Amino acid sequence: MRCRRCKADAIIDLRRHNAAFCRDCFVHHCHEQVRRAIHDYEMIEPGARVLVAVSGGKDSLALWHILRELGYEADGLYLGLGIGTYSDESGDFARAFAQRFDLTLHEIDLPADLGFDIPEGARTVRRSPCGVCGLSKRHLFNQAASTHGYDIVATGHNLDDEAAVLFGNTLRWDDEYLARQFPVLPATDGFVRKVKPLVRVGEREMAAYCVVLGIDYILEECPMAVGNRHLAYKELLNSLEERSPGAKAAFLFNFLDRAHERFADAAVVDKDDLLRCTICGSPTPGEVCAFCRLQARACAAPDSVPVTLRGAAS
Amino acid sequence: MFVVLRNPKREIELSGPKNVEALLARLEIVPESVIVIRNDELVTRDARLVDSDRVEIRPVTSGGA
Ligand code: SF4
Ligand SMILES: [Zn+2]
Ligand SMILES: [Zn+2]
Numbered sequence: 512m513r514c515r516r517c518k519a520d521a522i523i524d525l526r527r528h529n530a531a532f533c534r535d536c537f538v539h540h541c542h543e544q545v546r547r548a549i550h551d552y553e554m555i556e557p558g559a560r561v562l563v564a565v566s567g568g569k570d571s572l573a574l575w576h577i578l579r580e581l582g583y584e585a586d587g588l589y590l591g592l593g594i595g596t597y598s599d600e601s602g603d604f605a606r607a608f609a610q611r612f613d614l615t616l617h618e619i620d621l622p623a624d625l626g627f628d629i630p631e632g633a634r635t636v637r638r639s640p641c642g643v644c645g646l647s648k649r650h651l652f653n654q655a656a657s658t659h660g661y662d663i664v665a666t667g668h669n670l671d672d673e674a675a676v677l678f679g680n681t682l683r684w685d686d687e688y689l690a691r692q693f694p695v696l697p698a699t700d701g702f703v704r705k706v707k708p709l710v711r712v713g714e715r716e717m718a719a720y721c722v723v724l725g726i727d728y729i730l731e732e733c734p735m736a737v738g739n740r741h742l743a744y745k746e747l748l749n750s751l752e753e754r755s756p757g758a759k760a761a762f763l764f765n766f767l768d769r770a771h772e773r774f775a776d777a778a779v780v781d782k783d784d785l786l787r788c789t790i791c792g793s794p795t796p797g798e799v800c801a802f803c804r805l806q807a808r809a810c811a812a813p814d815s816v817p818v819t820l821r822g823a824a825s
Numbered sequence: 826m827f828v829v830l831r832n833p834k835r836e837i838e839l840s841g842p843k844n845v846e847a848l849l850a851r852l853e854i855v856p857e858s859v860i861v862i863r864n865d866e867l868v869t870r871d872a873r874l875v876d877s878d879r880v881e882i883r884p885v886t887s888g889g890a
Contacts, residue, residue: 512870722860730831730883739888746886752857
């Protein structure tokens with residue numbers, strides 16, 4: 512195959528675009544897709560300070576790289592989840608990347624800094640690891656951005672992620688979630704703006720981007736993801752895509768362009784009615800926010816009580 | 826040819842498939858879910874393969890929300 516732009520030998524074919532690209536034109540293509548997403552959804556204005564949620568995986572590292580290439584001021588935050596060797600290794604990839612490109616990487620370690628890890632926290636509160644993980648990430652990234660003066664949190668959710676989430680939300684006709692699914696969530700009192708600049712690129716493109724630029728990322732999958740619904744939806748969508756290239760993008764973008772606004776009424780929480788969490792100060796409908804409640808319960812788990820306390824009584 | 830698969834990582838030896846598309850079909854892998862690296866270079870579906878090649882088939886699908 513030949514590159515669509517310059518006719519050199521292609522290194523990747525993108526059937527969704529009915530195109531193949533050589534190395535340089537492919538890198539250009541990725542930058543253009545991200546530039547267009549940022550422009551179309553008014554994600555980042557010039558001069559804004561962006562905090563990238565970095566996991567050590569292909570998407571977040573590619574995102575960080577692309578934002579810098581496009582000239583944005585973007586630092587990273589790595590959140591250690593305490594998921595065994597997976598977390599140790601993903602942290603190493605994030606640190607190596609930051610060092611190689613001379614970038615600022617902040618770090619929070621869930622076990623060391625907050626007293627619980629994802630697997631144990633999930634067991635204690637009887638929720639799925641991904642549910643506990645998602646809640647922790649949303650809270651901690653927002654809090655870190657607010658405290659360190661960042662205007663925007665950027666995450667590496669790509670076209671495949673968003674299409675899979677939309678598929679799940681649509682299967683259940685979950686109108687609240689459908690109302691909230693959008694590549695940019697505006698800032699409100701106590702919450703910084705959240706953006707997904709990779710919404711126009713697929714995960715194949717992001718893996719390829721890392722390979723051609725020599726960006727090392729964690730290849731191992733998070734052990735908590737095995738067998739989850741999200742992966743099953745992606746598999747379904749990929750077999751559909753195989754038969755009709757462009758199906759995933761059409762599904763997602765027709766929703767965003769034409770259907771999303773019809774769910775606007777279903778967005779429940781009235782942001783004006785929010786109080787301040789008495790522990791951390793985050794906006795919350797109750798007295799204590801969901802994350803602080805999670806942390807309190809997870810840290811009160813019997814096996815996290817220090818042994819010295821038990822011995823002290825005798 | 827020497828084929829590297831991942832999750833879990835394993836290596837197999839194969840002969841026959843004349844190009845990437847045929848190799849993926851033989852292994853029943855959906856092309857949309859992987860990238861293919863031949864001797865350290867990314868290659869397209871129609872790239873020719875010979876039995877002396879080393880080919881990595883790398884999944885790109887990640888889970889989690
Ligand atoms: S798979 Fe689940 S537990 Fe693992 S990082 Fe993703 S959301 Fe967190
Ligand atoms: Zn080209
Ligand atoms: Zn709180």
